[in-house]
Amino acid sequence: MTSELQVVVVGGGECGARVAHDLATSDLDARVVLVGREARAPYERPPLSKSVLVDDDPRPVEPYRDGRLDVERLEVLAGRTATSLDLEGRTVELDDGTRLGFDRLVLATGAQPRLLPGLPAAALTLRTFEDALVLRDALQPGAHLLVVGAGLVGLEVAASARTRGAQVTVVEAAERALGRAVPHPVARVLVERHEAEGVDLRLGTTVASASAGSGGWRVELSDGTSLAPDVVLQAVGSVPEVGLARDAGLEVDDGVVVDAAMRTSARGVWAAGDCCAGPVAVLGRRQRLESWRMAHDQAAVAAASVRGEEVSITAVPWFWSDQYDLSLQVSGMAAAATRWVERPRPDGTVVHLGLDADGVLVCAAGAGRAAVAKDVRMAERLVAAGARPDPDQLADPAVQLRSLLS
Template sequence: MSAGDAMVVIGGGQCGARAVQVLREGGWEGAITLIGDEAAHPYERPPLSKAVLVGERTPEQGAIHREAFYREQRVDLRSGCAASKIDCAARAVTLSNGETLSYYRLLIATGAEPRRMSVPGADLAGVHVLRNAGDALAIAGELGPGRRIAVIGAGFIGLEVAASARQRGCEVVVFEAAPRALMRAVPAEVAQCLVDLHCERGVDVRFNVQVQRFEGEGRVKGIVLGDGSVVPCDAAVVGVGVAPRVALAQEAGLSIDNGIAVDPMLRTSDPHIYAAGDVCSFVHPLYRRRIRLECWRNAEDQARVAALNMLGRDEVYSAVPWFWSDQYDMTIQIAGLPAFGSTQAVRATGAASKVFFAFDEAGWLVGASGVGQTGEIARDVRVAQELIARRIRVDPERLADSATKLKSLLAAAVH
């Protein structure tokens, strides 16, 4: 095989699996290889902390493509095989089995990995992180009526695990070092709605708490906090964020800046290599700063743009970020980047549903966070996403007024 006719994608996750599909649909006739270090065929991660933990589905039911897809689309899927080296000069990737693959264009979609805690006992059995199917099955095996589950970190993963564990009848305590939940992601009021819901369902959520160590002999049986108190537990789940998997790119000499740094077309510092999904950072044309996103929609959208650009197009990645989380019967949906806002307008969209709109100092809408029932927030969050994308200037008072039909703001834009 000559380098001239091979597309190689490293990372058989959300982004890699979608990218190979777009490469074929986009007309690539040559070889396509997808290298994934997990044993399973590519699957969706969002159900892992929700339906898989509550026992409603298996990870395999979240397969991104049907089994036959790879054969029918002539995608050479190398599951259980890691890429161990990229030689940019030779345009070749070395695999863990010693094989070398040449590429015409390469996509790095290696995702992110959970941060571990560096406190004593963090490696005891029963202390888990959650990123892949194996992690989810191991945690699911810990859950059951009366089991005491400690969750470290009140971010999205931690709170989703807490909700699932509670639904399985566990006694759940959440420890968060910060003064509130979801510190980087949503306004304080949205975080509070979720925390209230957890408290109503019987979860013990504690803020400003430092975990000093995990204790137990061979297996965790308690958590020692900063004030010296010990909270007994049968298992713990650490959800303290993720780090982009950049080692391979870094060793290959590609630019790194909170992830693999890519240009607006998702090209790395080597013009033959692209990066997309959780692993890359990019300057968003609307926000004009380098950001890195960790969400499903971004992985899907960047896969598409990267693949088309690998085929020779010049598409700029400009999608307004969109994210969701489900906890119990409540959904949270976020469009844009609320953290970049300095003022806000609140709109009641249902009995217990609200959308919080965030504005920057210049008065531009930069984000919207909806919390409540999906049917009561989804439409308004979608309109907010469009208002942000089209840079339509809106009056916060009109957004807050539930009598205003938000769609009308798309037409009657004040520029």
């Protein structure tokens, strides 16, 4: 007879792999089963729109190298999908009919690309390593790629495609690229770079109609022009994978709803990563966050909470993007800012610092060569501290950001 707990983690992505590893190597007396739909070891998604599209011999980058998922109390079931949850009976059913009993359950099911109604099924999407290989094959020099959506993934793919010598058109329904997650002047830096690289970027433009047949693609745009691209990528955001949770009666609202300890509305069930929506302190409300580092931060909090520790997520959201030799860095939440301060850097780039209505620093963002990251990282410490810095000092490059921490 064993008192060992059974913990099931559904979703073998960035977040699920970390939760499972954390729990299996902790002092919790538990056996951990990680169920992942993809028939390969967990890997990181950020390279899919970057190095995987341009490198000669792309390989999946594993979040845990050196077999770190190969730990004694962890069983990895790859290529298996959880199809239903029985919260009363405490079981998860898999697509091969197996029922896994659990004492505690973590949902880390991620997200799927949002599909644009009206686009033929031949339009590609990018979420998995296999998707990236298909796209990579299509990006031959001279091929014409149409990207629908000027968000992070769309613009990263545009940069990679130009690097590969493909011709690129990007259409974006909004009047600006990168939505509200990136302050407008920072987005402009990237837009100007894409234009300088020869990307035909059409803002305020939609696909009016599209067909894909034996004669290839025919796309009519809302600006009255028509295109005949060789390949079309739809990159219009993602939808959280919440089917299991919703069918089991968990609260869902653009993501599985969680509290600050990543607990769902059901006892003994947690959710973390791209599939969940929880409180974001700097924003003052609930939001689904989709970023690599947040997947780590939430995994750590979920694992601690599963172990019974009193924890809550305090991490400041941060994401980056690489396009050409430019790095975009955003800490905090641009949507929380009501006023922006510009802080010039010696290399000519500008860090934009967002303050809320109470003067609290809530966002720092910049795009440029790697050095911009240094200021954004330092400003993130001010965001984390809830600092109310003097805007004139923030704007003055002679004033060290570190000095404003005190």
